[in-house]
Amino acid sequence: MAIQWPLVIFSLLAGAGGALLAFVGLSGVLGLAKKARVPAAVGALVLLVVGGCASVAHLAQPANIMAAAANVFSFSGISVELIMLGVNAIVAVAYVLTARGESANATKIVGIVGIVTGVAMTFVVGNGYVMEAQPNWNTPALPFAYLGSGLATGGALFATLMAALKTDEADFRGIMPWVLGATVVQLVAFLAYGFAIGFAADVLLYWGGAVIVGSVGAIACAAFIAKASTMAYATLVCAVVGGICLRALMWLVGTGFLDAFGTAAVRGVWGV
Structure with missing residues (x-):
């Protein structure tokens, strides 16, 4: 199946935006990185809007966009x-x-709400692809892989903003275990998805891009952020590479051509 790049971009940006918002709320609960919170919230909004535009671009025609809007509460x-x-x-x-x-x-209350809605965002951008018609997508491991990717990318982006804004060293020590934990979650989730599809995946994309660079590389870089804040940038690059490779891989292991409205027609949820 051909890679649907607008949806790759949408799910990556929307997932990262949700996770970034979750890290804003987390930092508020922990009382850390106050300087980075508002810029990160603005950044999350930008990612969500740009991601949404990428999703709309995939719909291609005004009629498709109107159909999606009319059935949004299905x-x-x-x-x-x-x-x-x-x-x-x-x-x-x-x-x-x-x-x-x-x-x-x-x-703080709004931030806590952001933790819940942000984490949910990272999950639902993957859960929408789980369907019986696609054996290699029809597994709970897929949305959890998206969740792990979103958390790792969003966490690394929050750390990058902290580094750019030169937040205190104590803030880095408090936030970094959470960022490192997010990258570990990504590795476990990616491995779980690989196991679920019998590792029947492109070797370079899966093992090279998603696992080694995107996950192991992100973990290695995140482990040193507290000592060298510039490692946050490297963590972000690794996480983005991993997220793109995982999503591209998902489309390549699909069977037959599938687009958003093809899915809707099969499910009968949009009436098209």
Whole structure:
């Protein structure tokens, strides 16, 4: 099956945006990296919007876009993605607005909501592809692989913002275990997906890109961020490579041509 690059971009950016928002909330709960929170919330909003535009680009025709909008509350896998995209964008805006006010409690509450909605976003962008018609997608391991990818990329991006804004060393020591944990989750989830499909995947994309560079490389770089903040940039690059390779791999192991509206027609959820 041909790689659907607009959907690769959508799921990568939307997942990373959700995870970045989750890290904003986490840093608020931990009382760390205050300087990076609002810029990260703005960054999450940008990623969600750009990712949404990539998804719209895949729909190609105005009629398809209107059909998707009209059936957004069908609660199919695709509609849930769109709903969560909007919810996370609203939470990101709410966080920026409350952070500019005087109520620290309100900001923290919105941040906690962002943790829940952000993590959910990383999962649903993969869950929409789970279907019986695609044997290599029809496994719970696929959305968890997307979740791991989103957490690793979003966590690395939050660390990168911390490095760029030169946050205190104590903040790095407090946040880095969480970033490192996210990269470990990604490795475990990628291996689980490989196992689920019998490792019947392109060797270079899976083992070279997703596992070795994207996951093991990200773990190795993240382990040194607390000592050298510039390693955050390397962690981000590795995580992005891993996320792209995993998504490209998913399309290549699919059977037959499939696009968003082909899926909808099969499921009968959009009436097209």
